[in-house]
Amino acid sequence: MAGAIPMPGVNLSGSSRSRFGAKLFTRGIVKAAMVTDTKPNITDEFDSPHDKKKLKINGNGSFRERIPGKSRIPPPNSSWDERKEEEKEEEEEKVPTSIHDYMEQSLELIKCADGGPPRWFCPLNSPSPSSSSSSSSKILADSSPLLLFVPGMDGTGLGLILHHETLAPLFEVRCLHIPVMDRTPFEGLLELVEGAVKAEHGLHPGRPIFLVGDSFGATLALAVAARNPSLDLVLILVNPATSIQRSPLQPLFPVLDLVPEDAFHYVPYLLSFTMGDPVRMASAKIPKDLQQPFERSQKVADSLVDMLPTLPGLGRIIPKSSLGWKLKLIRAGALYANSRLHAVKAEVLVLASMKDQMLPSAEEAKRLKAALKNCKVRIFKDSGHTLLLEDGPSLATTIKSALMYRRSKERDVVKDYVLPTKEEFHRQYESTRTLRHLVSPVFLSTDKNGQVIKDLSAIPDEEPLLFVGNHMLMGLELSLIVGEIYKQKKLLARGLAHPLLFSHRFHSEYSDQGFIDQIGLFGATPVTGKNFYKLLSSKHSVLLYPGGAREALHRRGEEYKLFWPEQSEFVRMAARFGATIIPFSCVGEDDMVELVMDYDDIRSNFFLKDRLVLTTDSNLRSKSAGEVANQPLYLPVFAPKVPGRFYCLFGAPISTAGIQERKHADSLYLKVKTQVELGISYLLQKRGQDPYRSALPRLVYEASWGGTKQGPTFDP
Structure with missing residues (x-):
C-alpha cells in the first residue's frame, strides 16, 4: 500500500494483520x-x-x-x-x-x-x-x-x-x-x-x-x-x-x-x-x-x-x-x-x-x-x-x-462470507446436543455403486455439490444435517432459505445467537437466482429444498409428501457449473412431533389467524403453478412426542456433465425427485427393523456407555 494514514493525536500504531493476532505488547x-x-x-x-x-x-x-x-x-x-x-x-x-x-x-x-x-x-x-x-x-x-x-x-x-x-x-x-x-x-x-x-x-x-x-x-x-x-x-x-x-x-x-x-x-x-x-x-x-x-x-x-x-x-x-x-x-x-x-x-x-x-x-x-x-x-x-x-x-x-460483515458498500454472499472457526462450529454443534441426544440421528450415504454406508464417507469431496432433499416440519432436520456434514466431511453446505427469514419481522431480534443467527453464521442466504449462481460459480456447496416453505409448513397427513415445482429450475444451474447433485431423504418427524393445528385450522380461527399467520403471499414463486406456488408462512401448533429416531439417507451422487438441452435437464430432475422419494420409502421401511427406534431402550443403552456410544441401528 502506498502510504500511511495520517491520524491526529496518534502516537502509537503497528502492523495489525495477523491470522489470529497476538497479545497486546x-x-x-x-x-x-x-x-x-x-x-x-x-x-x-x-x-x-x-x-x-x-x-x-x-x-x-x-x-x-x-x-x-x-x-x-x-x-x-x-x-x-x-x-x-x-x-x-x-x-x-x-x-x-x-x-x-x-x-x-x-x-x-x-x-x-x-x-x-x-x-x-x-x-x-x-x-x-x-x-x-x-x-x-x-x-x-x-x-x-x-x-x-x-x-x-x-x-x-x-x-x-x-x-x-x-x-x-x-x-x-x-x-x-x-x-x-x-x-x-x-x-x-x-x-x-x-x-x-x-x-x-x-x-x-x-x-x-x-x-x-x-x-x-x-x-x-x-x-x-x-x-x-x-x-x-x-x-x-x-x-x-x-x-x-x-x-x-x-x-x-x-x-x-x-x-x-x-x-x-x-x-x-x-x-x-x-x-x-x-x-x-x-x-x-x-x-x-x-x-x-x-x-x-x-x-x-x-x-x-x-x-x-x-x-x-x-x-x-x-x-x-x-x-x-x-x-x-x-x-x-x-x-x-x-x-x-x-x-x-x-x-x-x-x-x-x-x-x-x-x-x-x-x-x-x-x-x-x-x-x-x-x-x-x-x-x-x-x-x-x-x-x-x-x-x-x-x-x-x-x-x-448478524450478517453485518462486509468489505465493500454492499454485502456479497460469496466474497464477504467467512468460514466458521473451530470454536464457532463447536458452539453450534453443542447447541443441538439435547436434540441429538433425544433423537439419536442416523446418517447414511450411498456410493456410486448403490451401496448404503453407515456414515457420510460416500459423499464426494470435490466441490461444488448440490444437496437436494425434503423438508420436515419447521425444518427440524436442518441443523442436524448441516452440522453432521461439516463434522464428518469438513464441507459446508450453504442453505438457500426463504428471504423472509432474514427480514426484521421474522427475526428473533431480542435474543443472542438465535436460530436465524446460527444459520447465517453457517452460510444460509436468501434463495434467489442471483445468489444461487454466485455460490455455484464460486464452487460453494449448496443445500436446496425445492419444496420450500410449502413443504416445511405442510398440513396434517402430508409429512413425507414432496411439493416440488414442475420446472427443472435447479438442474440447469447445477449443470452450468458442473455441480454434482446429492439427493437426500429425511424421516422421523412423525416420531418427534404431532401437528395439532395446521394452516387451514389457524386461518379459520378468529383469535389465532392474526397472530400465527405471518404472510399469505411471499411472492417468492409467483410464476409457479400448483401447490408449490402457494407458500403462506405461518407458525404451526404442534405437540412434542416421546421422541423416536431421526434418519437421513444421502443418495448416490448424480453427475450433471453433458446436460445442455431442456429435455435432458427435465429427465435428470425427475431422477433426482424419484431418488428422494425412494429414499423416504426406504427409511420408512428400514426403521421398523431398528431395535433402538424407541426412546426408552435407546436412552438406556446409550446411558450404559456413559453417553459415549450411539445406539446401534438397522443394517442397510
Whole structure:
C-alpha cells in the first residue's frame, strides 16, 4: 500500500494483520505513550515481555502502512485440505487471553501517567507478507475493513483483549487509548475519532468502517455517525451509555466525591461486582471443548482465584481524581448523542446485557431500535455490563451471525462470507446436543455403486455439490444435517432459505445467537437466482429444498409428501457449473412431533389467524403453478412426542456433465425427485427393523456407555 494514514493525536500504531493476532505488547504501549516528539520518521523498537517479538512504534502520529497477512476468508478455489491445514496452524498460533491479562496489562499501561494526549494503537502482531499462504489470501487480507474500538470509562483501549485473535483475520484493528490523567473534553475526543474515520475514508472510500463503542465509546460512535451521514459506517454499540441518566447507580455518583482518598481504591473494587459476573469473566479463557463438567468447573475455579486478587487494581485504573471527570464525559456524550439520533444513517448493531447492573441496557437497546433507521439488536441474557470481557460468543461471531460483515458498500454472499472457526462450529454443534441426544440421528450415504454406508464417507469431496432433499416440519432436520456434514466431511453446505427469514419481522431480534443467527453464521442466504449462481460459480456447496416453505409448513397427513415445482429450475444451474447433485431423504418427524393445528385450522380461527399467520403471499414463486406456488408462512401448533429416531439417507451422487438441452435437464430432475422419494420409502421401511427406534431402550443403552456410544441401528 502506498502510504500511511495520517491520524491526529496518534502516537502509537503497528502492523495489525495477523491470522489470529497476538497479545497486546504492553511494555511497548507504555513506552509509546512516553513518545511526545512529533518529528517524522521516529521509530522505536523493543522486546515484548510475552513472546520476545518486536513491536514497532511510529513517533510521527500516523498509522503504519497495512501489511497483509492470512485471512479466514478462503479463496474460492481453495481445497478443504488446505483449510484443514490452516485450522491446524490456527491452534498452534493461538494465544489464550483472559480477564487477568486485561488487568495486568492495564496496570502496566497506566504506570506512565503522562496525561495525554489520547492516541490509537494496534493490538495485533502481523506476519510479513511472505508468510501468507497464497497470493489470494494476501489480496483478501489487504482488503479487510478498518475496525476502530472506542473504550468505555476505563479508557485503556484493552476492552477487546479477549477478541483480538478472532477479529484479526477479518479487520484492521485500531484501539483508542485515553490516558488516565487526560482531560480532553468530549468535543476533542469526537474530533479525534472523526479524524480517524475521515482519514480512512479518504484512503479507501469503497470500504466500510466499523466503529465499536463500549459504553461511553458508544456515545462517541453515535456522535461521529450523526455528523457524517454520508460515510459508510457500521456501528457496534455495546451497552451504550446513552442511558446514563436512568442508571440505577445514579444516586451514588454524588456520594463518591465524599469518599476519602486513601479509601477510594476500594470503590472500583466494590463496583466491579456490579459491572459483570465474575464467574463468566473467569470462564472466558476456558477451552470450549472440555466435555467433563468437573474438569471445566475446576478450571473456572482456578481462573477465578487467579483473577480476584487483581480486581483492587481498578482503583488505579480509575482513580478518584479521574472518576468525576469520566462521569462528566459520559453525561456530555449521552446528551450529545441522544439529541442527534435522528441524523444517524449508519448500519447499527446494539449488543445489550440483560443483567447489566450499571445501565438499563436491555431497555435502551429497544429504545435505540425504535429511534434509529437501520438498527439490529442482540440481547445477552446472562451477561453483565462488561459484556466484552465475559464468556460468550466472540464479537467477530456476533458480527458475522448478524450478517453485518462486509468489505465493500454492499454485502456479497460469496466474497464477504467467512468460514466458521473451530470454536464457532463447536458452539453450534453443542447447541443441538439435547436434540441429538433425544433423537439419536442416523446418517447414511450411498456410493456410486448403490451401496448404503453407515456414515457420510460416500459423499464426494470435490466441490461444488448440490444437496437436494425434503423438508420436515419447521425444518427440524436442518441443523442436524448441516452440522453432521461439516463434522464428518469438513464441507459446508450453504442453505438457500426463504428471504423472509432474514427480514426484521421474522427475526428473533431480542435474543443472542438465535436460530436465524446460527444459520447465517453457517452460510444460509436468501434463495434467489442471483445468489444461487454466485455460490455455484464460486464452487460453494449448496443445500436446496425445492419444496420450500410449502413443504416445511405442510398440513396434517402430508409429512413425507414432496411439493416440488414442475420446472427443472435447479438442474440447469447445477449443470452450468458442473455441480454434482446429492439427493437426500429425511424421516422421523412423525416420531418427534404431532401437528395439532395446521394452516387451514389457524386461518379459520378468529383469535389465532392474526397472530400465527405471518404472510399469505411471499411472492417468492409467483410464476409457479400448483401447490408449490402457494407458500403462506405461518407458525404451526404442534405437540412434542416421546421422541423416536431421526434418519437421513444421502443418495448416490448424480453427475450433471453433458446436460445442455431442456429435455435432458427435465429427465435428470425427475431422477433426482424419484431418488428422494425412494429414499423416504426406504427409511420408512428400514426403521421398523431398528431395535433402538424407541426412546426408552435407546436412552438406556446409550446411558450404559456413559453417553459415549450411539445406539446401534438397522443394517442397510
